Amino acid sequence: MKLKNYFAMFLMGLMFGAQAVAGTAADAVSVNDPYVRAMPPGQPTSAGFMGITNNSKQDLVLKDAEGSVAKKVELHTHTMKDGMMSMHKVDKIDLPAGKMVMLKPGGLHVMLMGLKQDLKPGDNVSLTLVFSDGSKKQLEVPVRKIQMMMKKQDAKQHNKHMHH
Amino acid sequence: MHRSLLIGVILLLAVVVLVLGLFWEPDKTISPEIAQKPQGGDFTLQSSTGPVHLKEFRGKVVVLFFGYTMCPDVCPTSMGQLSLVLNDLPEEELAQVQGLFISVDPERDTLERLQTYGQYFHSRIQGVTGTLEQVAAVAKMYGAAFRKSEQQNGEGYSMDHTADLYLIDRDGSLHSSVRHGAPSSELLQLLRQLLSRD
Numbered sequence: 001m002k003l004k005n006y007f008a009m010f011l012m013g014l015m016f017g018a019q020a021v022a023g024t025a026a027d028a029v030s031v032n033d034p035y036v037r038a039m040p041p042g043q044p045t046s047a048g049f050m051g052i053t054n055n056s057k058q059d060l061v062l063k064d065a066e067g068s069v070a071k072k073v074e075l076h077t078h079t080m081k082d083g084m085m086s087m088h089k090v091d092k093i094d095l096p097a098g099k100m101v102m103l104k105p106g107g108l109h110v111m112l113m114g115l116k117q118d119l120k121p122g123d124n125v126s127l128t129l130v131f132s133d134g135s136k137k138q139l140e141v142p143v144r145k146i147q148m149m150m151k152k153q154d155a156k157q158h159n160k161h162m163h164h
Numbered sequence: 165m166h167r168s169l170l171i172g173v174i175l176l177l178a179v180v181v182l183v184l185g186l187f188w189e190p191d192k193t194i195s196p197e198i199a200q201k202p203q204g205g206d207f208t209l210q211s212s213t214g215p216v217h218l219k220e221f222r223g224k225v226v227v228l229f230f231g232y233t234m235c236p237d238v239c240p241t242s243m244g245q246l247s248l249v250l251n252d253l254p255e256e257e258l259a260q261v262q263g264l265f266i267s268v269d270p271e272r273d274t275l276e277r278l279q280t281y282g283q284y285f286h287s288r289i290q291g292v293t294g295t296l297e298q299v300a301a302v303a304k305m306y307g308a309a310f311r312k313s314e315q316q317n318g319e320g321y322s323m324d325h326t327a328d329l330y331l332i333d334r335d336g337s338l339h340s341s342v343r344h345g346a347p348s349s350e351l352l353q354l355l356r357q358l359l360s361r362d
Contacts, residue, residue: 037240040284042277045236078238083240084309084324085344105241105346112236146244147251 002046023044024135027097028056031129031137035144036069036112038121046119047076048110048127048141049103062093069125071114079104087111092132107147120144169181190299202307208268209292212279216264216292218336225358226262226332229323230299230308232269233281233291238327239265239332240285241352246329247283249352257359263289268310268325273352306330306338333358 049071054060060100067073075090085106093108095101103109110127119125123143206218218226225248231239246263253261265282267273270293273281278291303309303326310325327344329342331354339358342351 037237038339039240040233043233043279045234049238081324082309083326084311085327086313086324087237088313105237106294109237146240149246 023056025060025095025131025133026129026137028058028060029129029131031139032100033064034125034127034139034141036110036125036141038119038143038145039115039119043118044113044115046070046112046115047105048112049105050110050139050141051100051102052093052095052129053100054088056099057097058164060095061095062095062129063091063132064130065110066128066130066136067110067112067114067126069119069127070112070124071116072112072115073127074111076111077108077110095161121145132159182344188296198337202305202338202341204332204336205305206336207298207302208306209294209298211292212275216290218332221262222336223334224260224262225334225355226264227262227334227355228266228306228330229327230268230303230306230310232267232323232325233273233277234269234320235323235325239327240346242287242327242329243282243289245348245351246289249348249355250286250288252352253355253359257356258288260359261288261355265289265291266299266327267291267293268303269323270294270296270299272320275336292307307341331355331358334361 031051032049032051034054036048039046039097048065052062062075065073065101067077076087077090078085078087080086089111090108093101093103101108121143123146125141125143126138127141130136168318181189200219208217210216229239229242231242232238236318250258250261253272263282265278267278271308273291273293275293276294281293282289282291294302300310308326308330310323313322313324328341329351330341331339333339340354342354350359
């Protein structure tokens, strides 16, 4: 246990030392348009979504998410099972080099269980992404109504069609 | 010796094929695709303001969804989409649409909670539920399904459930369903189509 701690500290030291050269996963990753879904008052659950881009040349791994907004914050996904949407926890989300991974409705998301407050549009929620190298990225995430996101998406699709 | 055996086998096979061809009629009524085609139908469930009968909505277009309020993503996505589409309708058309959110989690979803939930998304969406058996019977009629998820977590259970929206025409007949994740335009188009019928 103790040895492990020293090793971790040594690693941390190495990481800080090498940060200018290699950087941590948290530094190599950029987060695009994060939001947490507004829910009716009194709802105990919600979900966070975002695009996560790995700007480095190495594959990275998102291990966990943290936040004080809910009793439990986990990485989840949806799968179709017997025609039903089934939600379950995932141990990690792979972030391939140079690619953007979307956490979006119906798929991967940051699951918030046991909300400690109502999520109203306009509020901000603090979420932290934890990567496999132990580095963390803290985010201030706005609370939004899903309808607003859909309008945006519809507009995007519309634009796409316009270009063709 | 060998030859006669071979001829015998060939003859036997020929007879089998002939008999099958003449008498084997696959019973089309039990092919799963057709057996499972949902028929829809009337039902009565409970709301915070009393019983809700589908029959009450004759003359209106009804949109059904099976979900539960603690659903963090799928249900709010579908309800958000429905509200977005409803907001695109002119007032006189909107008055002819009723959304019903049927909770598949009556154990935790109280009628008051369902009321708040439906209204949060749109004033035309009503939250209803019944006993598990009643909800299961309605789900079966419409081709929906649900079950308690095997995966438990510290904050309770989640529900697995189908996530289609069902459209019921002015006569109370199940017209069509819209799968989860389909673009809002698909739902709007179908609603418009049903509203344009008298």
